Amino acid sequence: MNEDFQHRLVKARSGHGWSQAELAEVSGIAPAQISRYEQGKSKPRTEVIAKLAKALAVGFDWLAYGKGEIEAGFDVPEYPSGRKFFSSIDLDEALYSRLKLIAESRGITVEMALHTLLSEALDDMGKGE
Structure with a gap:
């Protein structure tokens, strides 16, 4: 994972129009932890990056390393239930x-x-x- 992980995470999340709490709901990662990742205060393990990539429907290699295509070719998870x-x-x-x-x-x-x-x-x- 390179230094720009936090920027790619913010880009992918904001591209869906989601708050950190909404990404947390879809990914199963705590909102406080997502905040730490986006601020560059913490680096996620491989398993966590995989969960975030799946929730955001982006490629693992793109999210983790900035390589490959941003799109993963699979469906975006259902919209967070908090938005009605x-x-x-x-x-x-x-x-x-x-x-x-x-x-x-x-x-x-x-x-x-x-x-x-x-x-x-x-x-x-x-x-x-």
Whole structure:
């Protein structure tokens, strides 16, 4: 594992729009430990890197060493249960289908895609003020 592990971990986690607590929920790694990894205060064992890579749907070699492809070629785990905002939004079938295509192209769930798109849109709107 090289020095940039912490940056790749942050990049992968934030790419899903997840907090450290949400990554902890999906990976089974304690949030405090994820914080220590991201701050570079602690280095994970191989087994922990494997759990994080699986939870984030990224390649083990990419996460651990910065080598190979970022994408692992397997499905992203279900969206953390702590986020329930999607269930209250009513989308028509055409809009849902478009959102699903975006999610699949990014290798994320529909909920993650919606979160990402809304965040991007709000950021763009904030820049125009």
